[in-house]
Amino acid sequence: MFIDSAKIYIKAGDGGNGAVSFHREKYINKGGPDGGDGGKGGDVVFIVDEGLRTLQDFRYKRRYKAENGQNGGSSNCSGKGGGDLIIKVPPGTLVRDEQTGRIIADLVKPGQRTVIAKGGRGGAGNQHFATPTRQVPNFAKPGDPGEELWAILELKLLADVGLIGFPNVGKSTILSMVTAAQPKIANYHFTTIDPNLGVVNIDAENGFVMADIPGIIEGAHEGVGLGHEFLKHIERTKLLIHVVDISGSEGRDPIKDFEIINEELKKYNPVLFERPQIVAANKMDVTGAEENLEVFRKSVESQGYQVFPVSAASNKGLKELVYYAAQRIKELPDTILTSDEEDEVLYTAVEEEPFxxxxxxxxxxxxxxxxxxxxxxxxxxxxxxxxxxxxxxxxxxxxxxxxxxxxxxxxxxxxxxxxxxxxx
CATH class of the missing domain: 3.30.300.350 (GTP-binding protein OBG, C-terminal domain)
Structure with a gap:
């Protein structure tokens, strides 16, 4: 099963304690303080691994803790820092603080590295507290605790193109015809309940990733059916291909279906509604499609959308569709859901209350x-x-x-x- 969310506990390492120690050496009766500092606790670091595709592993291990820093020693010896804990996640993972809902990281690019929880600083040894009036400090500072939190991981598919539309309009068939993906296909609604990914190879230098997003229904923005789970998978795509059943084979109105899906996108996320979109008028091989296409095209193209008549079952018109999509993708920027600047402001606000x-x-x-x-x-x-x-x-x-x-x-x-x- 495709796992697209997980809840895990993360704890960075605690800093080591500073040492209380005094110099002892033969023939030196009263040596000064020489307690070393504690080592820094290890960070919890997330790294994007392009070889991973799901959050499956996080179902079985839920708690992650980095190493603590070692305590300071005598003779001004500092403790060793704790090792960082490296956690690998698939591209497209969004990390949220469960308590506040704040986005901590948006992990998109392979190799991207982000510190999710910072290790605590090591405590100062008693050597730092000696003054002319306090020559024998019998105290040191303990290490700071490492940051800890319950984090929500969300995997939003990292695809260049997302196929959207009502259930049973032919999205899975299109994906199977233009990629090597083998989605489950049958003539009933919600055949696809998990997103399917496939790579469209145009030539040696051009290609893109296409995702067959499970069918959206009316009311999806309110969570009807599997609405929220379906809709969030399209948030990262650069381009949407809106697939409609132009034949109206189930008694549906292609124009009304097109408007309903776009209204759901707008209600769920207005930014998503503004994402570049082209239209695949599918099932052109079915009786009545030609007549419906003329009316549909006049309505939709007047709104600024480009329509491609296709027949996924007979592989007609798909070449023109994917070539156009490949060209558009080159012109579009990557989709990032948050920014480091926003995170910095939120971190500062948390640190303002000392007591x-x-x-x-x-x-x-x-x-x-x-x-x-x-x-x-x-x-x-x-x-x-x-x-x-x-x-x-x-x-x-x-x-x-x-x-x-x-x-x-x-x-x-x-x-x-x-x-x-x-x-x-």
Missing amino acids: EVRKENDIFVVEGNWVKKLVGSTNFDNYESLQYFQRSIKRKGIVDALENMGINEGDTVKMYDLEFEYFR
């Missing part, structure tokens, strides 16, 4: 990534480390935030596993 203060019953709770790192890096049994902690929360604005919320002397403040009484 959060709230009141639970009579306890003031302070949380946030910055707070968690500070608490973890403080040696509360050491006077100098405790002073560093107090100066840090005052500089960051936590003390002011607590006072604005009405904290009084003797009230309890909780920061993760740490609880203490507040005094001015």
Whole structure:
């Protein structure tokens, strides 16, 4: 079965902790601090592999974690960085943050490499905290945690040309005649429930990928039938070939069918409706097709669409159709669904809140990534480390935030596993 979406958990490596160490050597009684820094955690990196075609593998493995950085050592030795985790995905994979819906990456080109989750920075060793007045720092910083998220992977077929139209109008037959693909073909609706891909070879230097998109029905933009799953596969195509049954063999009106499909595209995604489109008037070998073509062509060409009369069953008119499509594709740019600039703005917004203060019953709770790192890096049994902690929360604005919320002397403040009484 064609797998076009998957949900996976991604965790970058945590940074290694900084070391608390002092230089020890024969004949040197009191060496200075020499605790090394922790190593950086490994990143989670997605790479586009053109040999992959589905997200099948992600059905069986759902959790991915990069290596943690090693802790720092004595003698100013830094810990080794954690190895990056490389995850290969097929061309056309879109990566979203499940929680926010934000697009993290649009992976299109073979070899494209994108960091999806960044590893945490290594913590600073105690060598960095020595000052003229603090010559024996008994504390170091822990490593930052690596980024983690539940990600939604969506595979939108990477085809140059998409065949669209109602079920049973001959899309699969056209694909089978112009490519080496062998889609399932039968005379009933929704024969194609998974997209089929085929390569159209024009000559030694020219060719393109064609996708037979499962039939769209009225109401598809609202999810009727398999609407959303069908429609999203056309978002990347450069050119649409709109296939209609010009014979009206099932009592359908070719003009009305054409208008319904385009209306569904417009409602689902207006940009998709504006995608270049040509029309294949199929089943010209059936009685009544010639008369219908004259009326249909007059209506459709007046709207700016070019019509190609074809008979997929007898392979008539298909050569002209694919040659024209190949020429148009050369003139059209690649379709990209997002931009790096947009992602950067969204990342910045996430990093703007260093802490959060709230009141639970009579306890003031302070949380946030910055707070968690500070608490973890403080040696509360050491006077100098405790002073560093107090100066840090005052500089960051936590003390002011607590006072604005009405904290009084003797009230309890909780920061993760740490609880203490507040005094001015």
